[in-house]
Amino acid sequence: MLRSWLRQSPRALRSLTNLKCDPFASQFHLRIAHHSLRSIRSVQTATTESQDHVPLRKQLKQGAKSLKEHKRQRRAAEEASREKWELTVGIEIHAQLNTEAKLFSRAATSSADLPNSNVALFDLAFPGSQPEFQIPTLLPALRAAIALKCEIQPVSRFDRKHYFYQDQPNGYQITQYYEPFARNGYIDLYSHDGIAPEDGDQVRIGIKQVQLEQDTAKSQEYPPSMQLLDFNRVSHPLIEIITMPEIHTPATAAACVRKIQAILQSCNAVTTGMELGGLRADVNVSIRQRGEALGTHQYGGIGGLGQRTEIKNLSSFKAVEDAIIAEKNRQIAVLENGGVVEGETRGWTIGSTETRRLRGKEGEVDYRYMPDPDLPPLIIGQDLVAELTKTLPTSSDALVEMLMAKSYGLPIEDAKPLIELEDGARLEYYQDVVDILHSLQQDQDPKARGGLGRAAGNWVLHELGGLLTKADLSWDAERVSAQSLAQIIDQVQRKRITGPTAKQVLSMVFDGDLRPIPQLLEEENLILRPLSREDYVALAEMAISQNPQMVEQIRSKNQLGKLGWFVGQMMRTGEKGRVEAQKADAILRELILGEAP
Incomplete structure (x- = not known):
C-alpha cells in the first residue's frame, strides 16, 4: 500500500501545484503536499540507510575474503614475475x-x-x-x-x-x-x-x-x-x-x-x-x-x-x-x-x-x-686462528643434526627452539633432563627408552615453557630442577601417574613445592590406581548414551576426531587421575566402531 501511494504521490503533487481553486482550499492542499514530500524524503533516507548498513559479521567476512583475494593476486603476480x-x-x-x-x-x-x-x-x-x-x-x-x-x-x-x-x-x-x-x-x-x-x-x-x-x-x-x-x-x-x-x-x-x-x-x-x-x-x-x-x-x-x-x-x-x-x-x-x-x-x-x-x-x-x-x-698468526677455532661452540647446524639424530629423536619444530632460546641455556637444561632420565630408566626395555628424548623435549618446551609464559617469567633452570622434571617424566613412562597428574605435579613444583617427587606423589595420593575394564566400559556407556548424535556421526561419517571428545568426557567423569587416555580410546572404539579389544 505504501509503495502504491509513493508511486502515485508525484502525480498527485504535480496536480496540486496546478490547482486553481479558492485560497483556503489551495492552502489546505499545499499543506498536504508539503507533508507528503517530507514523508517521501524520510522514507527514501531510511531506505538508503538500511541499504548502507552492513552487519559487522558480514563486514568481517567480506574483509577476510578481500584479503584472501589480494594475497592470491599477489602470489599470482609473484609467480608470473618469477617466470x-x-x-x-x-x-x-x-x-x-x-x-x-x-x-x-x-x-x-x-x-x-x-x-x-x-x-x-x-x-x-x-x-x-x-x-x-x-x-x-x-x-x-x-x-x-x-x-x-x-x-x-x-x-x-x-x-x-x-x-x-x-x-x-x-x-x-x-x-x-x-x-x-x-x-x-x-x-x-x-x-x-x-x-x-x-x-x-x-x-x-x-x-x-x-x-x-x-x-x-x-x-x-x-x-x-x-x-x-x-x-x-x-x-x-x-x-x-x-x-x-x-x-x-x-x-x-x-x-x-x-x-x-x-x-x-x-x-x-x-x-x-x-x-x-x-x-x-x-x-x-x-x-x-x-x-x-x-x-x-x-x-x-x-x-x-x-x-x-x-x-x-x-x-x-x-x-x-x-x-x-x-x-x-x-x-x-x-x-x-x-x-x-x-x-x-x-x-x-x-x-x-x-x-x-x-x-x-x-x-x-x-x-x-x-x-x-x-x-x-x-x-694474524695461524696459531691464534687454530686456538680460536678449537674453542668455538658447536654450530647451530651441527646442533640441529645432533638433536634430530636417533639419540634424541626430536622433530625440527622442537630442535630449533631449544637451540635458539635463552642463548642455549634451555638446550643445556634439556640435555641434563635426558641424561638423568636415561639413568632412571636403565631397568626398562631399551625399545621403550627410544622415545625419551622426544618426551623430554615436549615437557621442557611445551609444558614447562607454557608455565613460564603464563606466569610471564624469564627462564630459570632452578625453578624446576632437571632432576625433578626427569623424575616426573620417569613416573609417566612407568605408568605410575597419568599425563594430567604429571602436569599437576609439575605445576606444584613450579609454584614452589620442594618435596621430592616420590614423596609428593605418596603424600598427595596421586599414584595411579588403575581402573578395571568394567569401570572403563561404564564410563564409556554413560558418555555414549548422553550423546547419541555424535556417536552416529562417528559411525556414519567416520568422524573419528570426535572420539577424543568422548575420551575427555570420560576423564572428567571418572575419578581424577585414574582414567588413562589410551585405554579409554580403545574401549570407545570397541563400543562405537566394533573394533576388537
Whole structure:
C-alpha cells in the first residue's frame, strides 16, 4: 500500500501545484503536499540507510575474503614475475663487535652512558691525534669469520673511505676495502631456516669478505633544522660481512640475515642483534630477464646482472624481505614501461610499500679509497686462528643434526627452539633432563627408552615453557630442577601417574613445592590406581548414551576426531587421575566402531 501511494504521490503533487481553486482550499492542499514530500524524503533516507548498513559479521567476512583475494593476486603476480624476471640480491651486514674498547682508541664502547661521555681525541678528529689499533677487538672479529667458514688472511691492511657527513668527523671512515682480514666464506641455509620453497631444501650463499671498520656517530634529528650528534659510537668496532650476489628470493635473503645474526651471537662476536640496533643490513637488488646471456645487460647492468640499487640501513628481518619485494616490483615496472633502472641508493620505511630515492649511488672513485698511512699492516698468526677455532661452540647446524639424530629423536619444530632460546641455556637444561632420565630408566626395555628424548623435549618446551609464559617469567633452570622434571617424566613412562597428574605435579613444583617427587606423589595420593575394564566400559556407556548424535556421526561419517571428545568426557567423569587416555580410546572404539579389544 505504501509503495502504491509513493508511486502515485508525484502525480498527485504535480496536480496540486496546478490547482486553481479558492485560497483556503489551495492552502489546505499545499499543506498536504508539503507533508507528503517530507514523508517521501524520510522514507527514501531510511531506505538508503538500511541499504548502507552492513552487519559487522558480514563486514568481517567480506574483509577476510578481500584479503584472501589480494594475497592470491599477489602470489599470482609473484609467480608470473618469477617466470619472466630473475631477482638477484647481495647483502652487506654491519655488526657491532662485543668489545670493551673502541677500534682505534681506548675509549669505552658502552652505549648506555651519557652522550659524548666516552670519546677520545681521535674520535673527534682532534688535530694531531692518531689511531691506535686495539688488539683485543680482533678476537670477536676472528671468531665471527671462522664461524662463517672464511679464510683468515695472514696480512691485511686498513683503507680510508672518504665522504663528508656530520656523523664522521674525520671526513673519512677507516675500513678494509682492498685487503680485508677474511675472505671466501659461506653459509648454508636449509628449509627450516625459512628459505623460500622454490630454493629447495638447501642453498649455499658465498661470503666474499669480512672486514673491520669503525662505526660513525649517532645522529638525532629535531625538525625543522636541529640535529644532535653523540660521538660515543664513533670508532665502535664493526665487521662488515659482504655476501656474493647469489640470493634470488626475498624470503631467503631475510633467512640469510637471520642466520648470520644467530651465528654471530652463538660465538659471542656481537653485542646485540637487529632488534636493539647492534646489527644493520644493506641489500643490493637487481633484476634481469631470464635466459639472457652473460655480458652487458640491455638495461645498463654489467656481468649478466641488471643494474643494481642499494637499500640502506634495514633494521629487521621483515624489513629486509619487504624492501626487496618492493624494489623488485619497482624495477620491473620501470623496465616494462620502457625506462632504465638507475644505480642509486634508496631508503625504506617500515610499513611502506615502496622504496624511496636517497641519492645517486657512489662508486669506488667517489669514495677515493686510499691506504691509511697512519696504520701498519695487521698480521694474524695461524696459531691464534687454530686456538680460536678449537674453542668455538658447536654450530647451530651441527646442533640441529645432533638433536634430530636417533639419540634424541626430536622433530625440527622442537630442535630449533631449544637451540635458539635463552642463548642455549634451555638446550643445556634439556640435555641434563635426558641424561638423568636415561639413568632412571636403565631397568626398562631399551625399545621403550627410544622415545625419551622426544618426551623430554615436549615437557621442557611445551609444558614447562607454557608455565613460564603464563606466569610471564624469564627462564630459570632452578625453578624446576632437571632432576625433578626427569623424575616426573620417569613416573609417566612407568605408568605410575597419568599425563594430567604429571602436569599437576609439575605445576606444584613450579609454584614452589620442594618435596621430592616420590614423596609428593605418596603424600598427595596421586599414584595411579588403575581402573578395571568394567569401570572403563561404564564410563564409556554413560558418555555414549548422553550423546547419541555424535556417536552416529562417528559411525556414519567416520568422524573419528570426535572420539577424543568422548575420551575427555570420560576423564572428567571418572575419578581424577585414574582414567588413562589410551585405554579409554580403545574401549570407545570397541563400543562405537566394533573394533576388537
